[in-house]
Amino acid sequence: xxxxxxxxxxxxxxxxxxxxxxxxxxxxxxxxxxxxxxxxxxxxxxxxxxxxxxxxxxxxxxxxxxxxxxxxxxxxxxxxxxxxxxxxxxxxxxxxxxxxxxxxxxxx
Amino acid sequence: xxxxxxxxxxxxxxxxxxxxxxxxxxxxxxxxxxxxxxxxxxxxxxxxxxxxxxxxxxxxxxxxxxxxxxxxxxxxxxxxxxxxxxxxxxxxxxxxxxxxxxxxxxxxxxxxxxx
Numbered sequence: 001x002x003x004x005x006x007x008x009x010x011x012x013x014x015x016x017x018x019x020x021x022x023x024x025x026x027x028x029x030x031x032x033x034x035x036x037x038x039x040x041x042x043x044x045x046x047x048x049x050x051x052x053x054x055x056x057x058x059x060x061x062x063x064x065x066x067x068x069x070x071x072x073x074x075x076x077x078x079x080x081x082x083x084x085x086x087x088x089x090x091x092x093x094x095x096x097x098x099x100x101x102x103x104x105x106x107x108x
Numbered sequence: 109x110x111x112x113x114x115x116x117x118x119x120x121x122x123x124x125x126x127x128x129x130x131x132x133x134x135x136x137x138x139x140x141x142x143x144x145x146x147x148x149x150x151x152x153x154x155x156x157x158x159x160x161x162x163x164x165x166x167x168x169x170x171x172x173x174x175x176x177x178x179x180x181x182x183x184x185x186x187x188x189x190x191x192x193x194x195x196x197x198x199x200x201x202x203x204x205x206x207x208x209x210x211x212x213x214x215x216x217x218x219x220x221x222x223x
Contacts, residue, residue, distance in 0.1 A: 031209055043199065043214040086151065093164055094139060094206040098151035 002027050002091050004099035012105045019074040021102045023087030031090040032063055034072050037101070038083040046072075077106045112215035114200050120221045121190045129185040129218045131200030139206040140183050142175055143199040145217070151199070157183060158206050190222045
């Protein structure tokens with residue numbers, strides 16, 4: 001089945017620093033999404049980016065479909081960015097396969 | 109719009125008991141998904157419905173798990189004879205339509221603890 005690997009598994013930053021999160025997947029994805037999960041909170045969709053580069057606010061995602069990888073760049077991190085970031089891909093059908101996530105801690 | 113509503117937020121059952129989890133999707137959304145989240149396995153797909161019809165239940169443990177969507181306003185996930193390994197956060201999500209280009213909205217989840 002499809003596999004999604006995320007790195008690093010955890011990341012600690014000082015407020016104001018940038019974060020780079022990586023997602024690699026094992027097979028062709030018709031769709032790729034990034035989600036955010038706050039500590040003890042719900043999952044929130046950040047953006048969909050099956051290919052190319054997409055920006056929203058301080059987030060930039062770049063997906064290189066041929067190389068089966070995607071990145072999420074968070075600029076000027078804030079303490080409120082702390083939480084877990086999950087990458088998910090959709091192959092055949094509508095179901096998503098999730099990676100293990102990157103736990104981000106932003107210190108003041 | 110209250111978002112996806114899941115009840116109860118926490119449920120504790122004894123081994124061998126039955127657990128029923130409820131989900132109210134966002135009004136007007138035609139696709140409803142169930143996922144399970146554990147520390148060890150992460151987020152795992154269980155099943156999904158489109159316009160109340162079951163489409164894919166490939167992630168469901170066949171023998172004890174069942175899901176239904178009797179009307180467009182709620183779905184249930186039933187676990188019979190619960191086992192300690194069923195302990196997890198069960199997440200329901202809905203989207204306007206099926207397909208990954210539709211934004212998926214998750215509920216807060218039901219934390220199931222099987223003692």
